[in-house]
Amino acid sequence: MKTKSPENSPVVSPEKWLAARRELLREEKELTKLADRLAQRRRELPRVRMTKPYTFDSPRGRVSLADLFEGRSQLIVQHFMFGPGWEEGCKSCSFMMDHVNPCIPHLQARDVSFAAISHAPLGEILPFKARMGWAVNWVSSHGTDFNFDFHVSFTDEEMASGSVAYNYTKLQFPSEEAPGISVFVRDAAGTLYHTYSTYGRGVELVMATYNLLDLVPKGRDEDGLEYGMEWVRYHDRYDQSADVAATH
Numbered sequence: 001m002k003t004k005s006p007e008n009s010p011v012v013s014p015e016k017w018l019a020a021r022r023e024l025l026r027e028e029k030e031l032t033k034l035a036d037r038l039a040q041r042r043r044e045l046p047r048v049r050m051t052k053p054y055t056f057d058s059p060r061g062r063v064s065l066a067d068l069f070e071g072r073s074q075l076i077v078q079h080f081m082f083g084p085g086w087e088e089g090c091k092s093c094s095f096m097m098d099h100v101n102p103c104i105p106h107l108q109a110r111d112v113s114f115a116a117i118s119h120a121p122l123g124e125i126l127p128f129k130a131r132m133g134w135a136v137n138w139v140s141s142h143g144t145d146f147n148f149d150f151h152v153s154f155t156d157e158e159m160a161s162g163s164v165a166y167n168y169t170k171l172q173f174p175s176e177e178a179p180g181i182s183v184f185v186r187d188a189a190g191t192l193y194h195t196y197s198t199y200g201r202g203v204e205l206v207m208a209t210y211n212l213l214d215l216v217p218k219g220r221d222e223d224g225l226e227y228g229m230e231w232v233r234y235h236d237r238y239d240q241s242a243d244v245a246a247t248h
Contacts, residue, residue, distance in 0.1 A: 009217065047185065047193035054146045056139035057122040063139060068115040069186050070137070075113045079152040079180035082118035084142060088128050088234070089118065093179050095232045099206050101134045115139060119147045119177060131236070150197065152178045167199040179203050 012020070054065045069075050078100060081090035097116065104114050115137045118125055122140040129138050147153035154164045154176050163170045166178055181203055183196040204210055213220045222228045233239075 047195045050192040058139045070113045072113045075184040077182045078116045080116045080118045081177040082120040083177045119153045
């Protein structure tokens with residue numbers, strides 16, 4: 001996102017600032033109303049009945065998709081990029097998880113469970129989870145079709161073809177694993193449905209840090225980086241002096 005340098009912003013009287021702020025407030029209110037309408041349309045999307053009996057490896061043994069609901073009627077899944085043989089999970093997905101982790105008690109209070117699902121074997125996931133200190137339900141889809149069915153893992157053949165199915169289109173993708181968020185619901189009879197999935201920049205909706213950065217004069221300050229989230233680090237690996245120098 002291209003931003004003006006804060007040093008180039010004009011200095012004005014309080015009266016002119018107030019007039020500019022009121023004009024921006026008008027646009028902000030329009031955006032809020034649009035977001036409310038989109039949220040309503042999202043909730044009203046048709047649903048797809050889940051018929052494949054997905055199971056996952058968890059610390060308590062083999063569990064089903066229904067088990068991930070933990071007695072609640074709604075489930076949010078983070079498709080966490082962590083492929084078999086990786087030494088650690090994706091740092092951008094970790095950035096996402098840092099925001100989700102403290103929200104879980106509040107989600108549970110509103111009849112929503114959360115689970116992270118990755119393609120890596122559980123034995124590779126758990127040490128990284130412990131290192132990050134996340135209290136989340138994280139399971140492995142290794143050996144199942146789940147990640148492939150939800151287009152967040154790609155076969156060797158797909159990668160070799162130069163085009164994979166991701167974010168509701170065919171495109172080139174730099175990794176055999178991809179990020180996403182999916183939502184499921186369970187009715188009174190116990191039938192499970194898929195209601196929503198978002199990919200690509202759609203996952204920014206959980207990244208509160210970006211919302212806060214959008215408030216400050218420098219914004220996300222990502223101009224000139226090789227890619228937008230290049231600056232992101234695992235939360236236990238930030239080097240404050242190096243990061244400050246990298247932005248100047």
